[in-house]
Amino acid sequence: xxxxxxxxxLSTALAVTGSLTFWKVDQPYEFYIPIVxxxxxxxxxxxxxxxxxxxxxxxxxxxxxxxxxxxWAKFWLNQGLKWLMMHARISIKVIGKNKxxxxxxxxxxxxxxxxxxxxxxxxxxxxxxxxISKESNFKIPLxxxxxxxxxxxxxxxxxxLQSLEIMKRASDLISNGYSSVCVYPEGTRQTDEILGExxxxxxNIALRAKCPIVVVTTTGTETVAKxxxxxxxxxxxxxxxxxxxxxLEGKTAKAISDK
Numbered sequence: 001x002x003x004x005x006x007x008x009x010l011s012t013a014l015a016v017t018g019s020l021t022f023w024k025v026d027q028p029y030e031f032y033i034p035i036v037x038x039x040x041x042x043x044x045x046x047x048x049x050x051x052x053x054x055x056x057x058x059x060x061x062x063x064x065x066x067x068x069x070x071x072w073a074k075f076w077l078n079q080g081l082k083w084l085m086m087h088a089r090i091s092i093k094v095i096g097k098n099k100x101x102x103x104x105x106x107x108x109x110x111x112x113x114x115x116x117x118x119x120x121x122x123x124x125x126x127x128x129x130x131x132i133s134k135e136s137n138f139k140i141p142l143x144x145x146x147x148x149x150x151x152x153x154x155x156x157x158x159x160x161l162q163s164l165e166i167m168k169r170a171s172d173l174i175s176n177g178y179s180s181v182c183v184y185p186e187g188t189r190q191t192d193e194i195l196g197e198x199x200x201x202x203x204n205i206a207l208r209a210k211c212p213i214v215v216v217t218t219t220g221t222e223t224v225a226k227x228x229x230x231x232x233x234x235x236x237x238x239x240x241x242x243x244x245x246x247x248l249e250g251k252t253a254k255a256i257s258d259k
Contacts, residue, residue, distance in 0.1 A: 003079050004086060007045040014041035053080055053142055060145040062138060067172070069128055069179050073149025078125045080143060081118055088228035092119055096239035100127065100214060104174040104181075105242070106206040107214045110195055111184040113221035119235050120182065120218065128179040132170060132202070151179055157187065167205055174209035181205060185257065191222070200257035206248055213243040213256070 015038035023033055056076050060066075085092070107129065109116065117131050130151040138144045138154050151173055155166045173179045183205070186196035206213050220235035227233045248256055 003046075003049050003083050007042055007049065010045045011038045011041035014038065049083075050142070057142060057145040060149040062144060062148055064148065065169075066148060066151050067169075067178075069130065069151040069173075070149040073146045074128060077143060077146040077150060078122050080146075082122045082125075085119065085122060088224060089230075089232045090115075090119060090224060090228065091232055091234050092123055093234070093236045094123055094239070095236065096241075097124075099239050099242055100124070101212055101242060103211070104128075104177055104179060104209075105212045105214045106174065106203075106209070107180060107182040107216060108185055108202075109182065109216040109218055111186045111189050112218060113189060113224060115221040115224045115235075116184070116218050117182070119221060120216070120237060123237055129182050130170070130173055130179045131182045132166060132184075153181075163201070167201065168208070171205045171208035174205070174211045180214075193219075198257045200253045203253040203256040206245070206256070207251075207253065210245050210249075212245055213248065215240045215243065 015034040018037040019034045023037065053076050056072065060070070060073060109120065117133070121129070121131075128150075130153060131147075132153045132155050133147075135154045135156055138147060138152070140147075153166045153170055156162045170181045170183075174181055183202045185198035185200075185202050187199050188196065190196050203213070217238045217240060218235065219238075220233060224233045224235070243256075243259070
């Protein structure tokens with residue numbers, strides 16, 4: 001990971017040069033000096049990195065509607081999330097990644113935790129994917145503006161007209177070849193392992209864009225909040241398969257939802 005590697009290099013350089021110059025280690029009992037320098041350098045580099053990320057985030061606006069995703073926004077969002085995943089001690093196992101098509105698609109996944117997209121985004125980091133999410137998630141410090149820059153879509157489920165507009169924008173992202181789109185058809189997190197009822201309307205995105213649907217399950221994210229950062233969380237992302245548009249063509253959104 002870019003941020004982590006650069007931080008380690010800077011911290012190591014400070015520990016080595018500091019121990020040889022301005023804070024020399026002359027006695028064996030002073031072994032703690034390079035350790036302190038390393039930790040101080042790592043902390044300082046992380047603070048600097050988050051300031052850099054904040055500065056880049058200022059380029060994007062929470063009020064502007066972006067129709068084409070930014071590669072810079074995607075880069076910084078992925079790097080920030082990878083850093084968080086590592087320090088939260090989240091181990092991610094991906095099954096079936098080779099099934100993901102090269103063309104834009106609609107990705108559907110179960111919803112267990114607020115960490116679901118946080119683990120899925122860096123896992124499929126090479127793919128441009130825009131998430132449909134509730135409006136409150138676009139108030140997350142630092143990340144919200146990058147989410148806008150990546151064409152993430154804020155939906156208000158209480159407003160049918162706004163929801164229809166979001167579905168149209170999502171299908172346009174796919175049909176124009178700009179980005180795939182991820183939705184959680186349950187609409188809310190489930191505390192047990194039983195799927196909630198799907199909101200069938202989201203499948204109109206695939207019908208309108210004439211794109212395949214990638215079906216994914218996520219397990220283990222529900223333990224992250226309880227275990228991080230003191231114990232490792234094991235998350236499994238299973239890419240079950242792909243429903244090609246040839247299967248979807250002519251079917252209703254409800255029939256696809258039932259499938």
